[in-house]
Amino acid sequence: MDILQEIGASLRKGDDNRVAELTRQAIDAGMGVGAILDDGLIGGMNVVGDLFRRHEIFLPEVLLAARAMQKGIDLLKPLMIEEGIPAVGKVVIGTAQGDLHDIGKNLVGIMLKGAGIEVIDLGNDVSAERFVDTAVEAGAPVIGISALLTTTMSSMKGVVDLLRERGLNGKIRTIIGGAPVSKDFADEIGADAYGYDAANAVDQVKALLGVA
Amino acid sequence: MSGAVHFPSSAAIPSRRTVLSAQGIPGDAAVPLRVAELVDEAFEIYADLVDPAGIRADVSIADFAVIYRGEGRNAPRTPLEAIFPDARRLTLFAVTVGEAVCGEILRRFSDGDPALGYALDTIASAGAEGLAGAMARDHQECLARSGTMASGMRVLPYSPGYCGWHVSGQGKLFEVLRPEEIGISLNESCLMQPLKSVSGVLVAADREVHQFDIDFDFCADCADQGCRERIQSVLDDTIGGQ
């Protein structure tokens, strides 16, 4: 097994110390940052994502793998910046205005990062203006919004409406999700996509980014 | 019966089985070693931080009718509107596992340990739900001790946001209950802080009053269907009591 395959296998086991050790070895062996990232860490995480989609592993195992991946990324980050390696895409995420619940949003963020997508996480209780302004400033073509209650779902529409008002619909796309949200609701408010769980959110975002 | 209720930490500590099942791990599945270790670690952190608290306040049926109506956003037909007029006693309640746990969950996520953050989150969610059950049991015992609980009666909790009682109903409930005393506040979107909190009404009523057919408009879209278990638990009691 080569070192990149071994990184993938260690990710699968959630062995964060081993992933860090192997990533360091790969860097020292002069392997390209792009290869370590794509074929080692992201490749490994893609396998983990597929296993989860096929119900072959449980969510906590995905999160242990994500923690291990982060250890590898931390080592690669300075080199990625140095070499100007771009992310697969960029997404701004947060919970709807008035909503403080963020576990779902956090899980979506972790899975997106695992797929090599840059995530700008605005946290909780994010206003429509903040979502849109951040996406414009950061050049992010996708905004992801999460909600827990029917009372906060309504503020998702505010983001879609604001994009329309500013003539940005079509340029900046929206994906929504959360316990009370449905595909019908997404269609009703004019959101571009609905993610029923974190793994599905990755597929939807990739489709919005055109990298599916 | 009104005022703050003190619970031991154990009242808010859920079973390992409940937590694993909330994480999508079925009862008959082998738990991977790393996941088992993670859950153990999360249980230890949770046990150190959990600070359960509850509050309750008796209300009359007439006053509850106003609270229940809330902002007028309930479903046209709901089970609770048929249940509460036949209650022997109605008591508003709120419980929380405390802010410290909720802060720790956020911290774990922002410090790059989502696995532990998620494990803690599922424990705290199950803990808060369990605490609502503990509140109902405590209430039932208090009523029994005071001689108010006739045989055949049962106390069950009902919450805004479930079974057609719109979540905005929490506004009126909070005006009367005032759970700020135990550190629970409500924001404009009807979200409680700390996040791991539960509000509702404890309905003390004859067992058959709690039973209803699951044929409401909203039942079809309900992913929870926890009411089935509740109704069954009431029926089991009847059988046990015969």
Ligand code: B1M
């Ligand atoms: C950007 O793109 C995307 C794409 C996908 C996205 C996305 C964004 N965001 C999320 N996703 C998706 O991917 C994620 C990962 O798979 C998923 O994210 P979720 O956030 O949905 O999933 C989490 C990872 C795990 N899921 C959860 O943690 C929520 C599960 C359920 C059972 C639930 C729980 C556990 C709890 N609750 Co409550 N709770 C329910 C939930 C019913 C359900 N079956 O979903 C829900 C959300 N709760 C509800 C209610 C009413 C309430 N809860 C309350 C309390 C609680 C507990 C404390 C017991 C506990 C913790 C809540 C928490 N989140 O911290 C109260 C509110 C709490 C508060 N702070 O104000 C209270 C108001 C009840 C009360 N009166 O006390 C209901 C909301 C109904 C409504 N109409 O608004 C509810 C749907 C239950 C129901 N009635 O069926 C997907 O939705």
